[in-house]
Amino acid sequence: MGGLDCSSEQVLVGMDSSDDAAVYKIDEHTALVQTVDIITPVVDDPYMYGQIAAANSLSDVFAMGAKVATGMNIVGFDGCNHPKEVLKEILEGGQSKVRECGGLIVGGHTIETPEMLYGLSVSGFVHPDKIYRNNTPRVGDLLILTKPLGMGILTTAIKADMLSLDSVKNIAYILSQLNYKASVIMQEYDVSACTDVTGFGLFGHSAEIADDRVTIKFDYSNIPIMQEAKEMADMGIIPAGTYNNMSYLKDKVKYAQELDDDIILYDAQTSGGLLIAVSPTDAPKLLKNLKNAGYEYSSIIAEIYQKENKILVV
Amino acid sequence: MGEHGYYLKYLTCTFYKVKIMKIDCCDLACPQPVLNTKKALEELENDSILEVMVNSISSLENVKRFATKNGYENTAEELENGKTLIIIVKGYECTIVPSSEEKFLNKTIFVKTDKMGAGELGTILMKSFLKTMLEFKELPKNIVFVNEGVFLTTKKENLDLIENLKELEKRGVSIYSCGLCLNYYKIPTDELKVGEIGNAYDSVDMLLNTEAVSL
Numbered sequence: 001m002g003g004l005d006c007s008s009e010q011v012l013v014g015m016d017s018s019d020d021a022a023v024y025k026i027d028e029h030t031a032l033v034q035t036v037d038i039i040t041p042v043v044d045d046p047y048m049y050g051q052i053a054a055a056n057s058l059s060d061v062f063a064m065g066a067k068v069a070t071g072m073n074i075v076g077f078d079g080c081n082h083p084k085e086v087l088k089e090i091l092e093g094g095q096s097k098v099r100e101c102g103g104l105i106v107g108g109h110t111i112e113t114p115e116m117l118y119g120l121s122v123s124g125f126v127h128p129d130k131i132y133r134n135n136t137p138r139v140g141d142l143l144i145l146t147k148p149l150g151m152g153i154l155t156t157a158i159k160a161d162m163l164s165l166d167s168v169k170n171i172a173y174i175l176s177q178l179n180y181k182a183s184v185i186m187q188e189y190d191v192s193a194c195t196d197v198t199g200f201g202l203f204g205h206s207a208e209i210a211d212d213r214v215t216i217k218f219d220y221s222n223i224p225i226m227q228e229a230k231e232m233a234d235m236g237i238i239p240a241g242t243y244n245n246m247s248y249l250k251d252k253v254k255y256a257q258e259l260d261d262d263i264i265l266y267d268a269q270t271s272g273g274l275l276i277a278v279s280p281t282d283a284p285k286l287l288k289n290l291k292n293a294g295y296e297y298s299s300i301i302a303e304i305y306q307k308e309n310k311i312l313v314v
Numbered sequence: 315m316g317e318h319g320y321y322l323k324y325l326t327c328t329f330y331k332v333k334i335m336k337i338d339c340c341d342l343a344c345p346q347p348v349l350n351t352k353k354a355l356e357e358l359e360n361d362s363i364l365e366v367m368v369n370s371i372s373s374l375e376n377v378k379r380f381a382t383k384n385g386y387e388n389t390a391e392e393l394e395n396g397k398t399l400i401i402i403v404k405g406y407e408c409t410i411v412p413s414s415e416e417k418f419l420n421k422t423i424f425v426k427t428d429k430m431g432a433g434e435l436g437t438i439l440m441k442s443f444l445k446t447m448l449e450f451k452e453l454p455k456n457i458v459f460v461n462e463g464v465f466l467t468t469k470k471e472n473l474d475l476i477e478n479l480k481e482l483e484k485r486g487v488s489i490y491s492c493g494l495c496l497n498y499y500k501i502p503t504d505e506l507k508v509g510e511i512g513n514a515y516d517s518v519d520m521l522l523n524t525e526a527v528s529l
Contacts, residue, residue, distance in 0.1 A: 162345075236378075238376055
């Protein structure tokens with residue numbers, strides 16, 4: 001989006017930052033949060049695909065600490081080759097997720113495309129002083145990740161039909177899990193920054209958190225990674241986006257140990273978890289509450305340090 | 315020789331007719347190149363070669379990763395136009411040996427005692443010396459155990475060290491224990507836990523024709 005200028009007093013978060021959503025100030029109590037995202041199918045089941053696409057679209061709003069108000073469906077559909085029931089199921093899946101976080105679907109638009117596309121344009125609200133940005137962590141804070149890594153590799157493996165039905169079900173459940181509750185819970189604690197892990201992978205989004213101001217040191221053994229993702233990575237089922245992430249990030253990373261599966265740290269995630277910077281005092285409490293709320297893979301994965309030579313250390 | 319001659323550069327094969335299968339995976343998105351490679355390898359008979367043409371980093375990395383993790387020897391050769399040819403060997407009889415690279419140092423290590431210097435420290439030093447050797451890329455060709463050195467390849471209390479020697483052997487180092495010495499110390503040959511029994515002729519040959527380092 002470089003080159004586009006949207007600066008204005010009302011725009012609290014715009015295109016000049018690498019943050020998750022745009023924030024527009026309405027008055028001193030209210031700001032509008034807007035985001036849009038669409039994805040191609042990641043699973044065969046249309047209802048599940050709808051849920052996952054919606055969870056993915058809604059996530060940016062939760063990462064900003066905002067509340068979802070409305071969503072508009074955006075659909076690309078091949079009506080000649082797929083029955084209308086398929087589209088209906090996808091939209092029902094999407095709606096179930098918007099409802100789950102107290103939002104409403106108020107409209108949408110469909111065009112004919114050869115490849116299926118679905119997602120939402122989402123609007124939410126937040127107090128202008130309570131926006132969670134991604135690049136404001138404090139030295140000493142700990143980073144909590146709420147979902148396991150490996151979803152880019154695994155969705156590629158699902159397309160290649162290389163996983164068991166049980167694995168696919170488990171993966172689809174994690175993908176469809178909203179970051180809504182995690183967002184609500186984190187607001188009760190001393191959290192300094194938050195983002196969601198999506199296309200740039202754990203390390204891409206961590207680099208945004210570090211923002212060339214601090215260094216993030218990871219404890220590799222605590223990073224939640226799907227076992228199937230390790231197996232599929234060994235099979236060479238790694239999407240190009242993941243390699244792209246690795247290639248643009250590798251100069252920012254220092255390896256303190258040799259790692260076999262480090263490619264997963266760069267894996268482009270669909271509907272990934274929240275990455276939350278929290279004070280060390282509050283971290284164990286927040287972690288416990290996240291686990292109780294169903295984010296069972298949640299883990300403290302890193303600590304924020306004064307800036308060193310490289311911004312990411314693993 | 316035809317196109318087979320092309321392989322003689324870096325392949326040492328125990329057979330003459332190498333069957334070659336070629337697949338083109340250019341412009342294919344992940345996971346297709348890996349799936350095509352997997353299918354081709356399944357169809358290919360043993361002791362054959364599969365050539366996979368790719369033109370993206372991700373395809374190159376993925377196909378090589380797949381081949382390596384599944385135990386297939388492989389190498390890649392950069393071609394023009396951003397294309398890379400991945401050569402994968404199916405079968406045990408054929409290994410890829412880069413022609414220019416010398417894997418072993420022309421050295422033989424003679425171990426004349428089970429200790430490196432006197433006392434308990436001598437035992438510790440010997441163990442750690444042989445363990446550390448594993449960390450080196452270039453290894454000596456041979457390790458020969460003579461006199462009290464043969465305790466190291468036979469005795470139960472040296473099992474840790476024997477594991478390290480097995481690792482060295484796996485990487486291609488020849489390990490010999492002096493037969494005469496085993497006899498002298500009345501160690502039955504079936505107690506030898508790593509390597510082979512060496513004879514005087516081989517030992518002298520190694521002393522004369524490789525650089526010998528004595529411990």
